[in-house]
Amino acid sequence: MQLRFLGNNSTSGDCPTLYATDRDTYLVQGWRILANDLLAQLTVSESETVVEVPTELFEHLEKDGLPGGEFRRLDDPLMILTPGGTYVVQGQQVVDAEVLAQMSIPDYETVVEVPRAAIAALLEEPRAADLQRRAQPAL
DSSP, X not given: OOEEEXXXXXXXXXXXXXXXXXXXXXXXEEEEOOSOHHHXXXXXXXXXXXXXXXXXXXXXXXXXXXXXXXXXXXXXXXXXXXXXXXXXXXXXXXXXXXXXXXXOOOTTEEEEEEEHHHHHHHTSOOOHHHHHHHHSOOO
16 A cells, blocks of 8 residues: 555654545544543444544645545544544554554554545535534434
């Protein structure tokens, strides 16, 4: 898998980072979520994991031809906006040693792979179902 660095929000380089791949996907490097109320609400398969990243990380999508900035739709479980103003991103956990060797990943972070089409869909205008789901109170 070929990676193209899109950006991060740190000068040290070891923080949440966004990459584009040659497989029409994005790799989202973010903070591991081991156990909390939000994680308990998700259905995460054995091959998946979730990471938490600052919302500003997705401003780097502009470097890949997508509009950067705030997502207009939030499709559960792909992307959840936390009360703290960060995104929780769910995707296939990246375990390929050659791919991981191309990144600087601290012990408290991991990487998920998300289809480009799924990310692009989140940038579209909300549909009626999205607006209705947002209007419902959280359990």
